[in-house]
Each structure stands twice: as C-alpha cells, then as structure tokens.
Amino acid sequence: NAGVTQTPKFQVLKTGQSMTLQCAQDMNHNSMYWYRQDPGMGLRLIYYSASEGTTDKGEVPNGYNVSRLNKREFSLRLESAAPSQTSVYFCASSEFRGSVDTGELFFGEGSRLTVL
C-alpha cells in the first residue's frame, strides 16, 4: 500500500500562475484534507472533504479551490498564485467518524511550493 500520495513534491511558480496539487489515497478512507504548514503556524486546514461528493472550507480557504474527483482523489488548485501561498502543503486522509472523531490522519509526504 502506498498510503497517501501527493504530487508534485516541489514546485516554483510566478505570481499569477495557476497550478493543481494532486492527492490520492488507497486506504478506502471517506475523508480527505488539505493543510498548509508555515513556520510557527502549525498545520492549518484549507479545505476538507468528509465524504465523496462533499467539500467544506477550513480555516484558510481564500485563494484555493478543491475537487473531490472520486473516493480516492482530492485535488487542490491555486488559480492565481500569490507569494503568501508559499508553503508546504500536506494532503491527508482518514476514516472520519462523524461526531466521534476524525480517526487517525494519514499524511502524504508534502509538496513544497514557492511563489516568486
């Protein structure tokens, strides 16, 4: 099992360019998440998808869009990249259990994005 796979691992963009981060999981999890990690700021939720066909905003959704393509795949799109979006992005998945808990989050290896 590969777990959670995200691509690309590194990307450099110019301000205003667009790009899509891809994420796929092979654990048959219901829920998938996109986080960004910045120094001293912890892990901040951008968007999440509790189940196939649904998406919800997290703490920092501005400037991003997501697509839950199917149960396995959850992509994150930057339509017009800005320097403030320079960060490390993590995709994660879990067996979400409604009001009980998220279950263990399994993270991908991360994607380091630099916007010049």
Next chain:
Amino acid sequence: GENVEQHPSTLSVQEGDSAVIKCTYSDSASNYFPWYKQELGKRPQLIIDIRSNVGEKKDQRIAVTLNKTAKHFSLHITETQPEDSAVYFCAAFDRGSTLGRLYFGRGTQLTVWP
C-alpha cells in the same frame, strides 16, 4: 471555532530527562485529542490520542493527560532519546454543529541533546 494553544514553542532537554508539552483548548464540546510527531523533512504521524472520557493514557515512554474541567491536555515523554527530537503538534476535535473538525496547535520543537 476551536482555539488550541500549545506551549512551549521550543523545548531542549538532556537525554534521559523528561519532556512535557502542554495544550489548552477553548470549546468544551471537543472530545478527541491526538498528538502528532513530525521529524525534520517528514510527514506528521500520530503517536498517541485520548478521548474525553479518559483522564490518562500511556504507551511505553509517552503518556497524555486530559483535564476536561480546565480544558487542557499534556504530552509527557520520559527517558528522552535523541530520536525523540521532532516537532510535536497537539490537536482538538471540535464536533461542531454538523461536521467535526480537527484544530492543531502551532507545534513544539523538541530537541534532545545526547
């Protein structure tokens, strides 16, 4: 939404000593509190978690305690080793009105000196 505060932001200890990281949360409805460890350049991984109906949980050298009244929980690492050096994140699961969400603290950089 939930607000999770984590202290200290950095912690240095000598090998063999104990380390304690503390977190507070704001929403009394939060009911699940995991801890994640992130080694340098790696992905975060769950190391231990606790639910609101339990006051303490241990797993070998690590333990987590929860005080629901005071709304704080702590990670305790005993007999620290250099491989414990990492960033540790606490989190709280806020059940919310419809779908619950996990809120992370800002992390603690633990350095264990040999």
